Amino acid sequence: MVKGIIAxxxxxxxxxxxxxxxxxxxxxxxxxxxxxxxxxxxxxxxxPEMKNIAEDEEFIRFGAACTFTExxxxxxxxxxxxxxxxxxxxxxxxxxGSIGGNIGNGxxxxxxxxxxxxxxxxLRLASADSERIVPIxxxxxxxxxxxxxPDELIIEILMPKHGLENYYHEKVGARKALAISRVSFAGIxxxxxxxxxxxxxxxxxxSDVIIRLDTIDNMLIGKTIEEAKKLRGDYIQAIGDAIVxxxxxxxxxxxxxxxxxxxxxxxxxxxx
Amino acid sequence: xxxxxxxxxxxxxxxxxxxxxxxxxDHPTDDLLFGRMLRSTKARARVLGVKLPVLPExxxxxDKNDVPGxxxxxxxxxxxxxxxxxxxxxxxxxxxxxxxxDEREVNILLKQIEVDYEELEPVFDPRKSDVAFFxxxxxxGDAEKAFAEADKIYEEDFETGLQEHMYxxxxxxIAEFKDGKMYVRGSLQCPYFVHxxxxxxxxLSSENVSVTQDVIGGxxxxxxxxxxxxxxxxxxxxxxxxxxxxxxxxxxxxIEGTSKRHPSFCNYKAAVKDGQVTALEIDVLYDAGAYATxxxxxxxxxxxxxxxxxxxxxxxxxxxxxxxxxxxxxxxRGFGGPQVFFxxxxxxxxxxxxxxxxxxxxxxxxxxxxxxxxxxxxxFHFPVPIPAMVKDITEASGYYSKKEAYKNQSGRFRRGxxxxxxxxxxxxxxxxERDLIKAVVQLRKDRxxxxxxxxxxxxxxxxxxxxxxxxxxxELGLPPERVILVPPDTARVPDxxxxxxxxxxxxxxxxxxxxxxxxxxxxxxxxxxLIEEHYKHPEYMIPFEMPxxxxxxxxxxxxxxxxxxxxxxxxxxxxxILGAWGxxxxxxxxxxxxxxxxxxGGFLQSIGYAMMEKMTADKGYIRNNNFSDYIIPTAVDVPxxxxxxxxxxxPLGPYGAKGAGELPHVGGAxxxxxxxxxxxxVNLHKIPFLAEDVMDVLRRKGGI
Ligand SMILES: Cc1cc2nc3c(=O)[nH]c(=O)nc-3n(C[C@H](O)[C@H](O)[C@H](O)COP(=O)(O)OP(=O)(O)OC[C@H]3O[C@@H](n4cnc5c(N)ncnc54)[C@H](O)[C@@H]3O)c2cc1C
Numbered sequence: 001m002v003k004g005i006i007a008x009x010x011x012x013x014x015x016x017x018x019x020x021x022x023x024x025x026x027x028x029x030x031x032x033x034x035x036x037x038x039x040x041x042x043x044x045x046x047x048p049e050m051k052n053i054a055e056d057e058e059f060i061r062f063g064a065a066c067t068f069t070e071x072x073x074x075x076x077x078x079x080x081x082x083x084x085x086x087x088x089x090x091x092x093x094x095x096x097g098s099i100g101g102n103i104g105n106g107x108x109x110x111x112x113x114x115x116x117x118x119x120x121x122x123l124r125l126a127s128a129d130s131e132r133i134v135p136i137x138x139x140x141x142x143x144x145x146x147x148x149x150p151d152e153l154i155i156e157i158l159m160p161k162h163g164l165e166n167y168y169h170e171k172v173g174a175r176k177a178l179a180i181s182r183v184s185f186a187g188i189x190x191x192x193x194x195x196x197x198x199x200x201x202x203x204x205x206x207s208d209v210i211i212r213l214d215t216i217d218n219m220l221i222g223k224t225i226e227e228a229k230k231l232r233g234d235y236i237q238a239i240g241d242a243i244v245x246x247x248x249x250x251x252x253x254x255x256x257x258x259x260x261x262x263x264x265x266x267x268x269x270x271x272x
Numbered sequence: 273x274x275x276x277x278x279x280x281x282x283x284x285x286x287x288x289x290x291x292x293x294x295x296x297x298d299h300p301t302d303d304l305l306f307g308r309m310l311r312s313t314k315a316r317a318r319v320l321g322v323k324l325p326v327l328p329e330x331x332x333x334x335d336k337n338d339v340p341g342x343x344x345x346x347x348x349x350x351x352x353x354x355x356x357x358x359x360x361x362x363x364x365x366x367x368x369x370x371x372x373x374d375e376r377e378v379n380i381l382l383k384q385i386e387v388d389y390e391e392l393e394p395v396f397d398p399r400k401s402d403v404a405f406f407x408x409x410x411x412x413g414d415a416e417k418a419f420a421e422a423d424k425i426y427e428e429d430f431e432t433g434l435q436e437h438m439y440x441x442x443x444x445x446i447a448e449f450k451d452g453k454m455y456v457r458g459s460l461q462c463p464y465f466v467h468x469x470x471x472x473x474x475x476l477s478s479e480n481v482s483v484t485q486d487v488i489g490g491x492x493x494x495x496x497x498x499x500x501x502x503x504x505x506x507x508x509x510x511x512x513x514x515x516x517x518x519x520x521x522x523x524x525x526x527i528e529g530t531s532k533r534h535p536s537f538c539n540y541k542a543a544v545k546d547g548q549v550t551a552l553e554i555d556v557l558y559d560a561g562a563y564a565t566x567x568x569x570x571x572x573x574x575x576x577x578x579x580x581x582x583x584x585x586x587x588x589x590x591x592x593x594x595x596x597x598x599x600x601x602x603x604x605r606g607f608g609g610p611q612v613f614f615x616x617x618x619x620x621x622x623x624x625x626x627x628x629x630x631x632x633x634x635x636x637x638x639x640x641x642x643x644x645x646x647x648x649x650x651x652f653h654f655p656v657p658i659p660a661m662v663k664d665i666t667e668a669s670g671y672y673s674k675k676e677a678y679k680n681q682s683g684r685f686r687r688g689x690x691x692x693x694x695x696x697x698x699x700x701x702x703x704x705e706r707d708l709i710k711a712v713v714q715l716r717k718d719r720x721x722x723x724x725x726x727x728x729x730x731x732x733x734x735x736x737x738x739x740x741x742x743x744x745x746x747e748l749g750l751p752p753e754r755v756i757l758v759p760p761d762t763a764r765v766p767d768x769x770x771x772x773x774x775x776x777x778x779x780x781x782x783x784x785x786x787x788x789x790x791x792x793x794x795x796x797x798x799x800x801x802l803i804e805e806h807y808k809h810p811e812y813m814i815p816f817e818m819p820x821x822x823x824x825x826x827x828x829x830x831x832x833x834x835x836x837x838x839x840x841x842x843x844x845x846x847x848x849i850l851g852a853w854g855x856x857x858x859x860x861x862x863x864x865x866x867x868x869x870x871x872x873g874g875f876l877q878s879i880g881y882a883m884m885e886k887m888t889a890d891k892g893y894i895r896n897n898n899f900s901d902y903i904i905p906t907a908v909d910v911p912x913x914x915x916x917x918x919x920x921x922x923p924l925g926p927y928g929a930k931g932a933g934e935l936p937h938v939g940g941a942x943x944x945x946x947x948x949x950x951x952x953x954v955n956l957h958k959i960p961f962l963a964e965d966v967m968d969v970l971r972r973k974g975g976i
Contacts (some may be wrong), residue, residue, distance in 0.1 A: 044925070059637070172963070174884065174962075174963070175884060175905060175906060175908075175909050176906075176908045177906055177908040177909075178847075178906060179903070182963070191414060249895075249896070251902065253967075253971070254963070254964040254967050257967050257971065258967070260815055260840075260847070261843035261844065262843060262844070265684070265843055
């Protein structure tokens with residue numbers, strides 16, 4: 001029989017999480033695809049502390065149990081995140097699916113996680129007796145391998161709030177709606193006074209984890225547009241060399257070509 | 273528009289929308305055994321033994337040794353065994369059924385069964401198979417001479433892929449053996465197909481078998497031949513266990529274990545003289561899968577239609593359906609037509625391009641006319657409305673100006689437009705209706721003067737019940753509420769043939785109309801009356817000779833012209849459908865909304881077939897066995913679809929109606945393919961053509 005407990009507070013949730021046989025469950029839109037009758041579930045959708053969207057000086061803070069619909073509707077949500085969330089699933093999936101679940105499923109195809117990656121968001125992870133903040137890039141260790149202890153939950157996503165205005169996002173699915181990403185790309189280019197302050201890219205659905213090549217992206221930071229133009233070829237080459245698609249349903253060559261095309265398109269609209 | 277065409281709410285609507293409709297999976301399960309199939313995990317292997325775990329009481333394993341009649345499923349060659357006799361011929365071939373009272377327990381026990389195999393060499397590529405289940409050929413005129421005299425000869429190969437029906441409700445059957453009688457019910461298009469198959473497998477006489485249709489959640493041909501197989505398996509299980517047994521597939525099992533559209537490999541040679549195609553030599557190869565099932569008739573329709581809507585005076589055609597060790601392919605809306613219409617339509621565009629003509633103008637030069645000979649030297653006895661429909665659709669879609677505008681494009685997005693003209697032969701091929709089906713219908717009037725329609729035709733969402741009720745009500749001058757129509761049970765209804773071949777309204781509907789006219793003439797208030805009507809073969813038809821393939825293959829034809837406009841993203845390969853325009857002639861619509869619904873749905877399915885739906889069997893194993901990996905189009909993908917009806921009355925159909933159901937699934941694919949080829953500036957030879965294929969083309973061309 002399926003067992004489930006509905007946590008009503010964060011303390012409640014973390015206490016229950018000590019029993020690691022409970023599988024954390026927010027919207028269930030991933031979990032219920034392969035529902036397992038022998039598992040027990042810890043329902044988190046009513047934990048008030050995980051439903052907030054708030055901001056501080058540095059971050060917009062999304063409770064892990066916020067649904068995509070809630071994120072899309074909230075004026076605090078940055079446009080890049082809204083755009084990605086709007087392209088998830090169908091209305092029912094957006095109403096139930098959550099940003100926390102999207103990250104927690106560990107998939108490189110997760111569309112809101114892509115935005116968390118490109119924005120270098122941080123995750124607040126907590127257990128009953130400790131708490132830590134982890135850059136999302138360090139959260140993904142490998143294919144379906146997460147930097148998450150058995151007694152921990154993802155509580156909150158901290159998304160930097162500045163410098164996200166110039167963004168680029170494209171999701172390539174097999175059809176226009178209800179489509180899992182075959183390739184997805186997000187880029188952020190922050191240029192002030194002709195100098196690149198930030199250049200960040202992320203590639204989804206290509207490898208075991210979302211690809212975030214920050215050291216290569218940094219090539220362009222601190223450069224003027226003119227300097228960046230000169231580096232363009234080397235930069236694209238370096239990214240291209242670093243992207244090694246894993247085998248999957250969608251062809252390797254295809255995904256690589258699309259990544260590079262979208263990267264070029266991102267540079268082009270950024271004036272580089 | 274005729275009065276009969278005025279749309280009414282569908283008879284089956286309320287029950288389906290409210291959720292009160294009872295599907296095979298909805299029947300009470302208290303006293304039922306749940307069955308699960310033990311399937312071969314090898315593509316070709318001798319089954320040496322089956323080692324069962326200890327089965328608790330109330331659990332049974334049923335296999336070939338339990339078949340009371342013949343271990344053969346009656347479908348044409350009867351070569352599909354009920355249960356593997358000795359050699360499993362495909363992954364998923366059914367070795368036996370495990371049935372028991374608790375569904376979960378059955379699943380656990382099933383996993384514990386060990387099968388001992390001796391693996392044999394399978395064949396997956398029909399081009400390498402040396403077993404041809406069927407090998408047909410025919411000629412018209414003198415193709416050899418025409419080729420000898422040609423200015424230019426074109427030769428091209430075309431390929432089409434598997435297509436899965438993706439009906440929402442999976443296949444399912446319940447069987448019960450009680451007091452010497454076998455009761456079978458479930459999601460099935462053709463009660464009498466199942467009836468005869470179950471008779472053969474159980475050895476029971478006709479009176480002792482009854483087959484009832486449950487509400488069907490979609491079929492598209494996927495419940496035409498397949499339920500005969502499942503029906504026999506479940507009936508044998510019920511026979512052995514003496515309990516009602518139910519098997520309802522989950523999605524994975526349904527996709528892996530049931531029929532699909534035949535993949536095709538066609539070779540076309542065309543002789544062109546003075547800008548006109550004078551001869552075609554065509555070699556058609558269909559991948560039948562492991563057993564012959566319906567392939568004979570699918571192939572026949574394919575080779576009859578392989579010359580398209582064109583009057584080509586000289587033809588030489590050969591067609592084969594070869595065996596491979598994959599799940600048997602079967603009936604699917606269009607039934608062998610979509611593959612060859614894709615090929616001929618592409619070939620015509622390629623020749624036109626080479627001759628520097630617009631493809632539509634080139635096609636129009638070749639379109640057959642009223643009274644012309646058909647491919648099989650029959651006649652187009654009725655007007656061929658293609659030119660008028662082409663005019664409509666070129667105007668509606670802005671075809672010519674778009675084609676011109678898309679000649680010079682630059683930038684990320686490239687557009688293209690394509691147009692296809694096709695037909696679907698209405699009803700059974702050849703003399704099937706006369707010699708095999710011999711359809712019978714009845715109208716039964718009760719003492720309250722309500723009239724019940726008794727036919728074997730099944731409602732599967734396509735609207736046939738509503739159409740039948742409208743026809744009978746109109747002729748009798750009765751309000752439709754007084755006309756009763758319940759799902760058929762072979763114990764109650766005469767054999768009016770299967771619900772296939774776009775024949776139901778045209779053929780059976782006309783029988784009902786005639787029965788209603790007679791009932792009206794003989795009407796006696798307050799008395800029970802029974803009127804029976806039998807099929808009559810149209811007298812004008814030129815008898816169809818087999819195996820020569822000569823004569824009228826169909827009593828008449830339904831016609832379609834489809835245009836599709838695409839926009840291709842050269843960065844991602846994504847193919848966006850900007851617009852889809854269709855003109856369809858299925859004769860008089862018995863209900864306008866229903867026919868338009870059929871046209872829209874089929875058109876969308878045909879578009880998906882061309883640019884989205886890709887099913888690959890990896891060494892005989894189908895991996896994309898669910899809705900997230902097998903992508904079908906949604907309404908969002910083709911938001912701009914414009915469908916109109918062109919009406920050429922068929923004098924022998926009720927009020928002029930002819931075949932509708934399959935027509936829309938023929939022309940969408942070649943229209944999409946031509947649009948893609950127009951956008952990319954290359955010739956296309958295969959579908960499905962997906963984003964990856966776009967990128968392959970661009971890579972080969974070094975950009976565009
Ligand atoms: C029809 C359909 C379409 C879809 N389309 C898309 C799409 O377009 N794009 C996309 O990205 N996804 C899509 N998905 C996948 C899914 O909807 C998303 O991944 C969604 O974000 C999952 O959120 P959830 O709340 O439903 O997660 P759940 O199913 O509840 O959980 C997902 C995983 O995260 C774990 N988890 C949940 N909460 C926590 C927590 N607090 N801490 C740690 N781990 C946790 C769970 O144990 C589980 O492993 C689709 C799914 C369906 C069924």
